[in-house]
Amino acid sequence: MTKTIALASVALLALTAPLAAQTAKNAAGTTTAATLPQGAPVAALVRDIDIPYQQFTLKNGLRVVVHTDRKAPVVAVSVWYHIGSKDEPKGRTGFAHLFEHLMFGGSENSDQSWFQPMQAIGATGLNGTTYFDRTNYFETVPRGALDTALFLESDRMGHLLGAVTQSKLDIQRGVVQNEKRGNDNQPGGLVNYKVLETLFPDGHPYQHSTIGSMADLDTASLADVKGWFRQHYGPNNAVLVLAGDIDVAAARPLVEKYFGDIPMGPKNEPTLAAVPTLKQRIDLTFKDQVANTTVTRTWAIPGMLDKDAPALDVAASIIGGLDSSRLETSLVRGSKMAVSVSAGAQSFERVGRFVVSAVVTPGQDPKAVGAAIDAAVADFIRTGPTEAELRRAKTSDIAQTIRGLEEVGGFGGKAVALATGAVYADDPGFAKKQLAAEAALTPAQVKAAAAKWLSRPVLAYTLEPGERGAYQEAASVTAGNQAASAPMKAAPGAEGPAPVARGAIPTPTMTADLQFPTIEHAKLANGIEVAFARRAAVPVVNVAIDFDAGNAADPKSKLGTQALMLKLLKQGTDRYNSEQIAQAEENLGANISASATMDRTKVELSALTPNLAASLDLMAGIVRDAAFRPADIERVRGQQLASIAAETKQPVPLALRVLPPILYGAKSPYGVPFTGTGNPAAVASVTQGDIKAFQNDWLRPDKAKIFVVGDTALKTLMPLLEKSFGDWRASGTAPTKDFSGTLPESKGRIVVIDRPNTPQSLIFAGVLTPEKGTDDLVPLDQANDVLGGSFLSRLNMDLRETKHWSYGVQGLLFTVQHTVPYMIYAPVQADQTGPSIAALRGQIASFIGDKGVTPAELTRTISGSINELPGRFESGSAVLSAMESNDVYGRPDDYYTKLPGRLRALTTSELDAAAKSAIDPAKITWVVIGDSAKIKPQLDTLGLPVEVLPAAAVMGGK
Missing domain, CATH: 3.30.830.10 (Metalloenzyme, LuxS/M16 peptidase-like)
Structure with a gap:
């Protein structure tokens, strides 16, 4: 099998991957930063990332990008229209998103729900999204159903309006308004509207949200939405990406057949927008049904094509995005003034947003937390990042990109990378160039970008518990009684084609049955069973060590013990403290997580193949040698109590707390909140002894199985697993879960x-x-x-x-x-x-x-x-x-x-x-x-x- 992303030049590094380490320890018994494991060089990782493509353009302006990936008999179909909410005129907010919904309602030659034929052909990753700058539709289909998918995509591109009726408009208006209610119903769900209104001045294209206002949705008329389509959805405003079991020789005649007769539409000119600067700092306070106060700082920054975009992205990671970030270290691990922190640079086409947030620890002063954020940003502007910080940020980001490129479609696969570059940068290979630019960044460049953009006046706001303000509800709108509005005018020649009969939807050819990977089995010296499947599409190895435990094993007298223990695993081992674990993980581009279902508890690793040995070494320490230091226990206890409080303010977690105990009763192992977080009184009383006892009872080798999938071989893998887990021995008798009790009688x-x-x-x-x-x-x-x-x-x-x-x-x-x-x-x-x-x-x-x-x-x-x-x-x-x-x-x-x-x-x-x-x-x-x-x-x-x-x-x- 040919790798779609080859790392041939760094594969040799696997031989030296256990740079992990000399075990020199300081007086506290933890390894010094100099001995932390180091991964493959950033430049080497980037150099060999590749998504080869070919492209062509039809006479009507439709741009087509083709990427061949033969690992599975599927093709990702992704259609991106260069139109989004920033292009909506005043009084028409939400139109782009509303039309996204209408385009799922059927077209002239397939007047049925889009999902009807798509489900039958076995489409996966099927969806559509709208944002400020684009509207996209995507699905991954069996190769034998590609004709079907292309017929349907072309029919709604060129043969839609005859099937758009007042009834369909009213239905989708209601659906969209309920989507808006659902988003607004979340704690803090109304804050973003005011933030956009404040950060961007009146008339700025990014000032209103993509979902729009209830009032504008109420007044959308059939003439309005048809005019919107005619103006913006022509083939010359679209990019079609085909990625997977296809090549350009096969793609060109298919695309010509299905899309070639669609006439060119009006030329679309995406709205221009400058990066605004506030005249002075603005402080706002919001209230809502939230459990904990959140303090946020945000700036408008340049868009994704600006040369400073990569630098701002890594700056956000270093300030508050990584687990080893400065704010995580100072506010969460250090002063414990915050339960959690986050930071990110959101890049849009013309502008972006730089956001830093902290959830305040109950009892702490939000103003002091805000001042600490301000001080951290000011210090970063003054000093810039260290070489080590910058390397960790780069490696983490590039590793995450590699993982995403395993899939051809969906929300973040190779088709998305190609389409993003083609639409915004006129270059399908833009993603790789951005990664190369990121890899080449120096501390001085990151410092300069931060100083340029983050030294301007900030929008500072706090969301605190309280009663939210009045909510704008929708009017009662039915067919024919929309409030009067001036209809949108279509450009000359944009009336659109008359309905054309195109014949029946193509029937898919036979889809080959799934060829599930061969599973190989082995055992470690201590009896732990290993199951392995080879997948070599990307240089990544996924490892899970599963224990027969789960939420059902959580002690009824102290619900939440397991969740507390799992959170503490990465907070310190015999070798490393929590900050060093975070740094080691980021150095290696690894992701290590601990989680539980109702029946199983697991620790999972996603490692880059060149760094597998060192990553397994780190994982083994987390699983086997967690220190459970008292200071870490108290810090994580506070975080878990804050999480429980937040669950009571969020509809879905609240429901997951309430329903299972009703169904199963108090005695069943399943009669507990399915969130797994436990109850506050129990979590407050859990001791270090309780945590260690749970780990000793349930996370033990005689309850463990190891599952591995990825870019390696069993003969290569087993010595590494043997080194990490083969000498692990259990003591005493393992407990079991008791499901023998009688369940309560269900009643309506x-x-x-x-x-x-x-x-x-x-x-x-x-x-x-x-x-x-x-x-x-x-x-x-x-x-x-x-x-x-x-x-x-x-x-x-x-x-x-x-x-x-x-x-x-x-x-x-x-x-x-x-x-x-x-x-x-x-x-x-x-x-x-x-x-x-x-x-x-x-x-x-x-x-x-x-x-x-x-x-x-x-x-x-x-x-x-x-x-x-x-x-x-x-x-x-x-x-x-x-x-x-x-x-x-x-x-x-x-x-x-x-x-x-x-x-x-x-x-x-x-x-x-x-x-x-x-x-x-x-x-x-x-x-x-x-x-x-x-x-x-x-x-x-x-x-x-x-x-x-x-x-x-x-x-x-x-």
């Missing part, structure tokens, strides 16, 4: 968690099924795909596309090893909370009753599930996750290879039987997070008992 009811003054309710419902994760869940999973598991599911289509009360609804099997719950997620507008539950109950009862899976639904879901498999496992991390799931649920290595045959054999009656056996609609518990005063009268009409609790009542997960 509604539990309201009161969250006053919110524009949206979150419905989060659940019922226990008789199934276990180790059972054959394929029929039930496919049945749920029809009911609630996909965009085209009955639940989503009813509440989103028919009633437009929600941005999106999902029904899901929350797969755990033992009793599996069926859950429903539905954020809905507050004034339709009761009717939404009634609609959901009706749809479920109908599906379980006499309106089960239809033959058409069976064909669609089975075809999609089979065809999507090659795209689903394009990345090594996806393969790793599948290997872990197979182990937890007792599946064979060839489970996914044989899955297509299992799917083809399913019948409608099999799916219906699975759903009827698993889901009892009368026993569903409905948890609703919302404004009780507004929604309880609606809920009282549903014939179910209703209980109202304040959010504070669920702090302990009761």
Whole structure:
């Protein structure tokens, strides 16, 4: 297999990778900075990153970029239009985003939801997004379905308007407004509007948000949106990227066939915008239902094409973006005035934003934290970065880029890199040039850029707990009664083509069944099992060491012990303190994380192949030799308590705290908040002894398995694993989790968690099924795909596309090893909370009753599930996750290879039987997070008992 990103010149460095180290220790018993592991040189990493491409342009101006990657039989299709919210005229905010939604609603020769044919062909990574400067649509499809995808993309580019109706406009207007409500409903969700208004002057193209205002969305007319399309969506304003199992010789005739007849549109001139400077420092204070105060500093900076953009990006990393950053070191680890810090440089086409934030530790003075941020920025301007800081920032950024380029499509794959360069820089290879510019940066250059842009007046603002201000709601808008507005005028000759019959949508050719990687097995000297799969598309190796523990093992008397222990693993070992661990990780371009599901606890490593040995050495110390120093325990304890408090202010985490204990009861290992953070009283009382005891009991070699996927070989890997973990021995008898208890009887009811003054309710419902994760869940999973598991599911289509009360609804099997719950997620507008539950109950009862899976639904879901498999496992991390799931649920290595045959054999009656056996609609518990005063009268009409609790009542997960 040919690597799409080759690191041939640095592969030899793997032989010397254990630069990790001499183990000289200082008086405190920790290694000095000089002995920290060092990775491959930055310049070498960048030099060999490559995304080769060819390009051509059609007569109508459509620019086409082609990248060949044969690792999987899939092609990423990415269409970028050079039009975004910055180009919207006054009074038309939100138009670009609204039209993104309309373009999923069907075109003249495929007048159906875009997802209808896309699901059937097995498209993965399917979506569309809008931002200040562009609108894009993307999907990864099997090679045999490329004609289908190109037909559909070209039909909505050149043959759309005949299918855009007033009804579709009203539906998508409602969907977008519910998307806006959902974003605004988050703690601090209204702050960004005011920040943009303040940072950018009146009339500046970046002053309004991409999603726009409720009022402008209310007044959008059919004539307006059609004029918007004619003006901006011609082929000469677009870039098409094809990346994957395709070459330019095959691509050119296909693109000519499907796009060549689309006439050129008006020439688009993206709006110009200067970088504004505030006349003086501005201080603002916002209030909202937040648990902790956040202090922020932000400046307008130049856009992505400016020569200072790479320097500002690494400056942000060094100031507050990296785990070894100055603010992390001073405010979080040092003075402990902040729970967390962050910093980043957001680059848009014309301008950008430099943002530094800190979440204030409860009891600390926000003004003092703000002053500390100001002092840190001033010091950086004065002194600039050190060579070591700059090297860590570069390595971390470049390593993350390499990981993202493993995939051809999605939100951040190679197609995105090529399209970004083509659209903004007129150069598909722009991304590599930016990385090269970053690699060449000197401390003096970074210091100069920071001094130039961060010495100007700052917008300083604080978000603190309190009642938020008035919320702008949408008007009640239906077809024909929009408020009057002057229609947008199309440019001369921009009326658009008359509807053209193009024939039927091309039928995909047969998609080859998934060839899941061969899994090799071995054992370490101490008996730890190792499972390995080779994936060589990028020079990255992913390693996970999984323990049979999980949230279900968290002690009931001290819920949150596991989460505290996991957070502490990287805060200090016998060799390194927390800052040194962060520096070592960044030197190596490694990512090490610790996390838990309900059934498993794991520590995971993503390492660059040349740095694998040193990265495994660092990982082993974190897993085996965590120090759990008292000072670190107290600091991390404060962070976890702040996280728990934040969960009670956020709808989804709050629901995940409330529902599982109701479903499983207090005695079940699963009867705990699924967030895993525990309850505050318990976390406050956990001792160092408790933490060490949990680690000794559950993170031990006789409970461990190691899974590896990546650019190496088993014979190369095993000596490294043996060195890191082979001499690890367990003592005593390992504990087990007890699932033998009786579960409480499920009963239909509604539990309201009161969250006053919110524009949206979150419905989060659940019922226990008789199934276990180790059972054959394929029929039930496919049945749920029809009911609630996909965009085209009955639940989503009813509440989103028919009633437009929600941005999106999902029904899901929350797969755990033992009793599996069926859950429903539905954020809905507050004034339709009761009717939404009634609609959901009706749809479920109908599906379980006499309106089960239809033959058409069976064909669609089975075809999609089979065809999507090659795209689903394009990345090594996806393969790793599948290997872990197979182990937890007792599946064979060839489970996914044989899955297509299992799917083809399913019948409608099999799916219906699975759903009827698993889901009892009368026993569903409905948890609703919302404004009780507004929604309880609606809920009282549903014939179910209703209980109202304040959010504070669920702090302990009761």
